[in-house]
Amino acid sequence: MKASDIQTEDKIFEAATEVFQEKGYDGTRMHDIAQKAGTNKALLHYYFRSKDALFEAVFQKLASKLFSKFTPILSPELSLEEKLHFFFREHIEFLKENPRLPFFIINELNRKPERIQRLIRNIDFKLFYKTLSEQHGKEFEKYDITPDSLLQIMTSIAAISIFPFIGKNFSKSLWRISTKISTNISKKEKNLHPILF
Amino acid sequence: MKASDIQTEDKIFEAATEVFQEKGYDGTRMHDIAQKAGTNKALLHYYFRSKDALFEAVFQKLASKLFSKFTPILSPELSLEEKLHFFFREHIEFLKENPRLPFFIINELNRKPERIQRLIRNIDFKLFYKTLSEQHGKEFEKYDITPDSLLQIMTSIAAISIFPFIGKNFSKSLWRISTKISTNISKKEKNLHPILF
DNA sequence: GTCTATAACCTGATAGAC
DNA sequence: GTCTATCAGGTTATAGAC
Missing domain, CATH: 1.10.357 (Tetracycline Repressor; domain 2)
Structure with missing residues (x-):
């Protein structure tokens, strides 16, 4: 795993944390997270598999x-x-x-x-x-x-x-x-x- | 307007009130409201035009x-x-x-x-x-x-x-x-x- | 790892028969 | 007024090239 990998994964996680907190699960679009993280939807699924899984990670951390x-x-x-x-x-x-x-x-x-x-x-x-x-x-x-x-x-x-x-x-x-x-x-x-x- | 009209409109409004309170705007499906009201999606639009308009009616009443x-x-x-x-x-x-x-x-x-x-x-x-x-x-x-x-x-x-x-x-x-x-x-x-x- | 294109599905809204 | 069928648009998820 290169340094850049971690950076991207972190960027996505951070962006997801913000957007999920702001809009809630139902109101959040994967597209918005990708945009905020400066990447594209495909990478979200590459790192976190699904919206559910990404949300779960964010929720556990915040809780x-x-x-x-x-x-x-x-x-x-x-x-x-x-x-x-x-x-x-x-x-x-x-x-x-x-x-x-x-x-x-x-x-x-x-x-x-x-x-x-x-x-x-x-x-x-x-x-x-x-x-x-x-x-x-x-x-x-x-x-x-x-x-x-x-x-x-x-x-x-x-x-x-x-x-x-x-x-x-x-x-x-x-x-x-x-x-x-x-x-x-x-x-x-x-x-x-x-x-x- | 027949008595049955009012009944249906009321049923929809009631069902919408419940579902919107339960799930919020984003989490609510028109289909769910229709089902709970015992009718179909088309009637929801017939009486309230759009999801937004139906929600607005419910929100104002509740607020x-x-x-x-x-x-x-x-x-x-x-x-x-x-x-x-x-x-x-x-x-x-x-x-x-x-x-x-x-x-x-x-x-x-x-x-x-x-x-x-x-x-x-x-x-x-x-x-x-x-x-x-x-x-x-x-x-x-x-x-x-x-x-x-x-x-x-x-x-x-x-x-x-x-x-x-x-x-x-x-x-x-x-x-x-x-x-x-x-x-x-x-x-x-x-x-x-x-x-x- | 990253990106574009596209598949597969869902949802709000409407057309049109009764 | 009521219903079924269907459209149009959007959303998650994946395939495949680089």
Whole structure:
């Protein structure tokens, strides 16, 4: 395999990553990917065999990229407060660079629900709760955090950080303003959501 | 126009509403709609001329259905607390019956951003803020709610209610549990998000 | 490895009989 | 109004020359 091979394959993969994120599987044309990569359709099939296979490669890469952002939550070195700070800061920073990624993943999980089973070696929630409640016993008692409420809280946290990116155009439709994505964690918000900050 | 005409047109429109919500514009085949409506492709074109026109009809209906849920926020009869209760209860009840609707709308706003301009006669946010702050001056002062923070708070509220439906499969991918959508407003949540309840 | 030409198939849209 | 048959255009995939 020569250097030029890798270059072409990479170019195609990069172009595919962009176009699939932008248009979704159904909206993407192999022709568009080829054009963006500066080659032709035949080479896409030469390197990746089919649209499905190319998409699968892109999806797996992007999915693990996104889901890996959730792992520091279990780190035993961090306090609960640090985790929340860390998660919001890191996650939102990441989302700013990949604003279409969550939508892309969610879209594909809807289109092919069978992915869900085999995507990630799913985490056992009971074990997850146990680990977290051991690490942060004091806070869990203080706020009476049960498995149920933990799941709700985590869903809300994910919602607050992810939704502004997904729903950017949604708010734009509603308001006659130049909507900046509201992802700055201001001092005021600290007062409003004491549990979160 | 006979009664049977209306019936057929309605059947097609209903079927289209379902399939478009399920698969999105690109993923939808006219054939599938026809089959679901119990007729054939020719009739779809007879009543709605083109796929685009049929989609447009469905989209407008669904969009106004969703956006109308946001209007009670300005009602002068309700206290701030009542509005929040009302919004969460009504909105989540509505989303339970139309779980794919927000995703559908967001998807289309991404696909055709030019919709945003003409979708709803956009609300002037400055005026909206003024009206609200006059209605709820006490609370706005107590919590020091500025236009910026109001927008953030409302985005977060929308996020918390909408995201569980959009991201249902997202959480399913993460956790090895039978995920019930966590939309119950529990007493515990009241303690956790004092501003919201 | 790369490219052009083309096959094989699918999809939206229409013509025309009933 | 309804249906079958078919067209025209586009899309994935492959064959074959270089």
